[in-house]
Amino acid sequence: MATTLKQAYQPLNEQTVVELAKKLELFTDYQHIEVHEIGDGNLNLVFRLIDSVTGKSIIVKQALPYAKVVGESWPLTLDRARIESHSLKKSAEFAPEHVPEVYYTDHHLALTVMEDLSSHVILRKGLIEGIQYPHLAHHIGTFIAKSLFYTSDLYLHPYEKKELVQTFINPELCKITEDLVFTDPFYDIDTNDFPSELQDAVSELWTDTELKKRAAALKYKFLTRAEALLHGDLHTGSIFVTETTTKIIDPEFAYYGPQGFDIAHFFANIALNYAAHSFHISDPLKRSDYQGYLLGVIKDTWETFSDQYRELWKKEGVEAATKLPGFEEEILSGLFTDMIGFAGCEVIRRTIGLAHVEDLESIGDFNGQIELKKRVLKLGSDWIKKAESIKNIDEFITYIRSV
Incomplete structure (x- = not known):
């Protein structure tokens, strides 16, 4: 898996998030990947990717540079994605059973790939x-x-x-x-x-x-x-x-x-x-x-x-x-x-x-x-x-x- 994509920031969509998954080799086969944009929060994009054959799934969360509840008139730092991923990793040191597992982070794209909690x-x-x-x-x-x-x-x-x-x-x-x-x-x-x-x-x-x-x-x-x-x-x-x-x-x-x-x-x-x-x-x-x-x-x-x-x-x-x-x-x-x-x-x-x-x-x-x-x-x-x-x-x- 790549350590970083080193790309300039741009918001993901259902097509580019699959391209991201391919570059990171998150799945072995991409013919049966289903993508759902499931974010309902105010600050982020959240995608669920699932292989409809194997059932393997992941979450890709990307920070937006503004608050969705207000729009681009309320700018927000993308550094919060780094904060979030570091916090999850820190918590995993002493309470791994109570946080989702983090698979990959990219501070340039302000995104985190993590465990899918759809069973919750x-x-x-x-x-x-x-x-x-x-x-x-x-x-x-x-x-x-x-x-x-x-x-x-x-x-x-x-x-x-x-x-x-x-x-x-x-x-x-x-x-x-x-x-x-x-x-x-x-x-x-x-x-x-x-x-x-x-x-x-x-x-x-x-x-x-x-x-x-x-x-x-x-x-x-x-x-x-x-x-x-x-x-x-x-x-x-x-x-x-x-x-x-x-x-x-x-x-x-x-x-x-x-x-x-x-x-x-x-x-x-x-x-x-x-x-x-x-x-x-x-x-x-x-x-x-x-x-x-x-x-x-x-x-x-x-x-x-x-x-x-x-x-x-x-x-x-x-x-x-x-x-x-x-x-x-x-x-x-x-x-x-x-x-x-x-x-x-x-x-x-x-x-x-x-x-x-x-x-x-x-x-x-x-x-x-x-x-x-x-x-x-x-x-x-x-x-x-x-x-x-x-x-x-x-x-x-x-x-x-x-x-």
Whole structure:
């Protein structure tokens, strides 16, 4: 297989992606190759190539130089393809079972060839349909614990850690997060998107000085704390699942940031799904059962994460501070508080910001959807303003129940 094509960048199509596969010798026979453009995201082209005879298949993902949701007026760096491939490869060093295998990368063409996960479903869609995944909490908790520990100063030599920080400098995509998660939803800015029926509730957020100060403090942590390598956008649309497996995809927002960020985004999106099932499941008993499962996912994920983080700290910590009695509890306590605030920002931005979630948007009862969104906005606001007073995962879950 070639190591690089050394071509000038140009977007692929269904014909040129087959030509690429031939040059890279990805298949032995090309007479029966079927190509499907399956990308439904905002930033990339995604092709699935399958040999209809042997069944062998691959995914070719290519970054676009602009955001599809807006168009060429919103340019984006192609370097995010390098970030994504490096992140997947780094994760494969400590959690290969939870990321797709990378077969080939080309930074000139901003593309990655990787394992086809068509046997999996996007977690968000599965959760909207009310499907339970018994291993999800353990898998996500394990993945985040290993990701944070093995890429931090707790485990790495300072030189290696700082070299990784440099490798994952991701200013353009971080700026998107800085704006869309931490700034725009709290001000009257054009990127916000919500129906007029929510205007009063949104205006209340925009005039809440204390809320805006807390959100600004969280943004400052995002800007300045290079604690560990993050996925950067770990929502339920970035996770593929089956009943027994969990795969984390799309880490193009990866960078070094505060440890509470990824788990916060996962919890916020589970909470939004919990809220949406007030309308998605009409049968009270089935709804109660499924919402109970979702709250169990949050609790079990946190407990798996914190237990494994402590275990890694105890057995593999190399930083001198890991030998100080009780210091890990101080770190986890701060991480937990940060997580609550970050989750609040994610809940708010997914409700009134640029990128909404299907969980809420697919609710057919418009008036019900509006009322639910008002409650969700209050939930996010409470989490941001009361983060320091919420002391454990059960209290965090109590807020979700209130929705």
